[in-house]
Amino acid sequence: MNDMLILMRDTALLREPAMEAFRDRKDAMKRGVAILLACFLIAGSLAGLISLVNHVRPFGPEQADRIRQEVLQGFEQFQFYGAMDPDAQAFLDQFTQNFESGLRMGVEIASLPTVLPKGIAGFFTALGGWLTTAFGRLTAFLAYGIWVLLFAKLMGGSGGVDRFFGLTALFAVPNLLSFFAPIPCVGPMIAFVGWVWGVVVYIKAVQVSQRFTAGRAAAAALLPAAIVIFVVAILSLLSMIGFIAAVSQWIGS
Amino acid sequence: MQPVTRSFGLLWDALFLQRDAYAHMRDDDNPFVEGLFILVLLGVLLAVAAMIGTTLEWASTPNLDAVRDVVLKNLQTMEWYQFLQRSPGSESSFLQVWNSIWNAFAGLAPSPLRSLTGIITRPLGLIVWWLVFGLLAHGLARVFGGKGTLNQTLGATALAASPQLITLLTVLPFVAVAGLGTWTLLCGYMALRTVHDLSWPRAVFAALLPPLIIGLVVALIVSAVLVVGFTIAMASFGGGM
Numbered sequence: 001m002n003d004m005l006i007l008m009r010d011t012a013l014l015r016e017p018a019m020e021a022f023r024d025r026k027d028a029m030k031r032g033v034a035i036l037l038a039c040f041l042i043a044g045s046l047a048g049l050i051s052l053v054n055h056v057r058p059f060g061p062e063q064a065d066r067i068r069q070e071v072l073q074g075f076e077q078f079q080f081y082g083a084m085d086p087d088a089q090a091f092l093d094q095f096t097q098n099f100e101s102g103l104r105m106g107v108e109i110a111s112l113p114t115v116l117p118k119g120i121a122g123f124f125t126a127l128g129g130w131l132t133t134a135f136g137r138l139t140a141f142l143a144y145g146i147w148v149l150l151f152a153k154l155m156g157g158s159g160g161v162d163r164f165f166g167l168t169a170l171f172a173v174p175n176l177l178s179f180f181a182p183i184p185c186v187g188p189m190i191a192f193v194g195w196v197w198g199v200v201v202y203i204k205a206v207q208v209s210q211r212f213t214a215g216r217a218a219a220a221a222l223l224p225a226a227i228v229i230f231v232v233a234i235l236s237l238l239s240m241i242g243f244i245a246a247v248s249q250w251i252g253s
Numbered sequence: 254m255q256p257v258t259r260s261f262g263l264l265w266d267a268l269f270l271q272r273d274a275y276a277h278m279r280d281d282d283n284p285f286v287e288g289l290f291i292l293v294l295l296g297v298l299l300a301v302a303a304m305i306g307t308t309l310e311w312a313s314t315p316n317l318d319a320v321r322d323v324v325l326k327n328l329q330t331m332e333w334y335q336f337l338q339r340s341p342g343s344e345s346s347f348l349q350v351w352n353s354i355w356n357a358f359a360g361l362a363p364s365p366l367r368s369l370t371g372i373i374t375r376p377l378g379l380i381v382w383w384l385v386f387g388l389l390a391h392g393l394a395r396v397f398g399g400k401g402t403l404n405q406t407l408g409a410t411a412l413a414a415s416p417q418l419i420t421l422l423t424v425l426p427f428v429a430v431a432g433l434g435t436w437t438l439l440c441g442y443m444a445l446r447t448v449h450d451l452s453w454p455r456a457v458f459a460a461l462l463p464p465l466i467i468g469l470v471v472a473l474i475v476s477a478v479l480v481v482g483f484t485i486a487m488a489s490f491g492g493g494m
Contacts, residue, residue, distance in 0.1 A: 029269040098331060105327040112315035112323070121313035128427025135419065139432035146435050153453060161439060162270040 004035060011170040011201060019167060019208040028166030036141065039172035040134040043179045048130035050182055055122030059110035064103045071099065141169065147224035148206060155220055157210030167209040171202035260291045267412035267440055275409045275447035279401065284408020291411050292383055296376025299417060302424040307368040310426035317362050321355050379414055386410060389463035390445055397459055399449025409444035413437055438464070
């Protein structure tokens with residue numbers, strides 16, 4: 001346990017000898033995945049706790065009132081910027097009416113009986129969400145990593161698959177900062193710092209696992225993301241052009 | 254008990270891409286039987302876990318019919334529904350569509366009885382996938398210059414099912430595990446590389462092509478069924494007109 005904590009500290013500080021020693025371990029992937037899961041479970045624990053409280057507490061008229069007030073406050077702020085035209089006002093009135101019905105529906109469904117007590121059901125829902133998020137991040141890490149590994153191999157990388165995944169899994173260590181994400185205002189900023197720090201650790205891990213220079217490691221680690229962004233941008237542009245062409249044809253006819 | 258713990262030890266090591274686990278299967282005196290045993294064991298265990306999870310999920314959620322009644326009752330108070338009621342025949346058409354949607358939903362709702370069938374379908378599904386993947390991967394590995402036998406390939410590729418161990422988490426309700434395809438692919442790659450002693454690009458192609466071929470065949474079959482179904486529906490619609 002102490003070894004793991006020392007490794008996590010050294011990784012966060014980008015200490016190369018510690019990362020090299022970890023790379024040469026036979027059980028690098030086992031340990032790496034264990035650290036990654038532990039980090040993501042801890043990082044999601046505050047959000048999980050908030051979700052637990054929300055799920056265990058029965059959804060009654062008081063909570064519905066709170067949500068109603070929040071939403072209506074939002075509408076009032078919207079109206080503050082100027083008078084709305086009659087069509088928009090009619091739409092807003094219709095929306096508010098449907099929203100009220102939706103809330104009533106929510107309260108009634110929440111009060112329907114279940115075999116297990118509501119508190120236990122709520123606990124299971126929150127627990128399920130917490131675990132699903134952590135394991136979802138693990139599978140996303142593998143799905144992205146396979147492309148990084150492919151680019152690294154094409155660039156002449158020489159590390160084994162298990163060592164690569166073991167070492168790159170350590171990018172989760174700085175992501176422990178996303179524990180603070182649910183805190184209003186500063187939380188998302190702290191989580192963003194952890195994410196950027198995690199990207200730096202990931203690049204360093206690619207460098208050490210593939211015995212690369214820093215430049216090649218950065219290229220291998222970032223190219224898959226750059227390609228995805230480029231493809232999405234091109235597809236968005238094409239669909240936008242198609243949409244504009246269709247609309248202008250429709251207006252013309 | 255020893256074969257069971259040994260099988261899980263192999264699956265556990267294979268999950269983390271440890272070459273020793275795949276080499277053990279390759280060098281086994283009967284890799285096919287060992288692989289079959291591992292998959293049946295894994296399939297039954299996954300089905301039991303899913304059964305427990307589904308039962309807990311069913312016990313934690315309200316009855317679907319009661320939910321349907323609440324939603325419908327509230328929809329009927331909305332302005333658009335009252336407008337619908339004024340138009341003759343519209344409400345009955347709406348209720349017809351409404352009921353068919355909820356009946357389709359009922360098939361997706363957690364059901365302890367339905368989850369019992371997993372005891373047979375889960376191991377069977379794993380075995381069918383293993384045989385199809387193993388045979389295709391072996392053929393491709395041999396084309397790419399592999400040296401292993403079919404028996405060895407099937408033994409080692411049985412361990413490609415090891416990422417399914419993660420789905421044991423579904424013993425807890427509301428846990429969803431998705432995206433294990435990449436991990437399965439990595440395990441398949443490791444199995445083929447160990448058995449056939451292939452270079453990494455050849456092992457990648459031998460592991461990647463079978464799922465692509467299977468996906469293509471399934472897509473073709475589904476498209477053909479859809480086209481035939483659509484043609485029959487159009488013909489009967491035309492006849493009815």
